[in-house]
Amino acid sequence: MKLREVQAILEAEVFTGADKLDLEVEAGFGSDLMSDVLAFACSRVLLLTGLTNAHVIHTATMIDAAAIVFVRGKRPDKNLINAAANLGLPLLGTRLLMYDSCGRLFQAGLKGCSREAGDDQAATSSWESKQKQEGKEAGTLPHGAMPAGRERSVGVLRGRVSPGRSYWRYRKTCLERPEWLP
Structure with missing residues (x-):
């Protein structure tokens, strides 16, 4: 929509x-x-x-x-x-x-988000599945890797990724946008 x-x-x-x-x-x-x-x-x-x-x-x-x-x-x-x-x-x-x-x-036809309580890895898992279908390797982030210029908006506390659910969103974002990695 x-x-x-x-x-x-x-x-x-x-x-x-x-x-x-x-x-x-x-x-x-x-x-x-x-x-x-x-x-x-x-x-x-x-x-x-x-x-x-x-x-x-x-x-x-x-x-x-x-x-x-x-x-x-x-x-x-x-x-x-x-x-x-x-x-x-x-x-x-x-x-x-x-x-x-x-x-x-x-x-009017706009769907809601399909994630459910307790499904912390849903967004990352579905993205990684899509990457595998396209023949791309998902990879992992190096320790402490931060998107350039996005430090305040990705859940960072003293240079480290905040623990908990926001980590999976951060990981997904960095994997989708490798140009942000140092």
């Missing part, structure tokens, strides 16, 4: 990224808990949330979200809009509640 269709379905206002409305969105995920977003959201997702703080932008960057939709009539401040514009991340806003927004998008 294109972001332009999302805007029409949700009767949304575009705060930034009007030039990216032809961007394809693969799935939707709605949550106000950024820890749930990190744990369960898939990449290229449309993130629906009622939070309007910097954590949303950082989380969206970590999961490689396609765009963010603020629900319940929430409006981001100018600093948040500028940060998203600098990252090329489209921001939209709708007056609809989270439940109604997700329902409309689902009814």
Whole structure:
């Protein structure tokens, strides 16, 4: 589904990224808990949330979200809009509640993320399977390898990858984008 269709379905206002409305969105995920977003959201997702703080932008960057939709009539401040514009991340806003927004998008054919609680390696495993089908070797990351310029957005604490679920997303991101490796 294109972001332009999302805007029409949700009767949304575009705060930034009007030039990216032809961007394809693969799935939707709605949550106000950024820890749930990190744990369960898939990449290229449309993130629906009622939070309007910097954590949303950082989380969206970590999961490689396609765009963010603020629900319940929430409006981001100018600093948040500028940060998203600098990252090329489209921001939209709708007056609809989270439940109604997700329902409309689902009814229009936008699927949700299929990861389930306890399935920490789902995104990485499916990506590695795809790489094997294409005849590519997935490989592993060297210890301490960091994407250049992305240190603040990949869950790094004092130069090391944060433990837990975000490690798998970090590993997947680095394997998908080898140009980020040192």
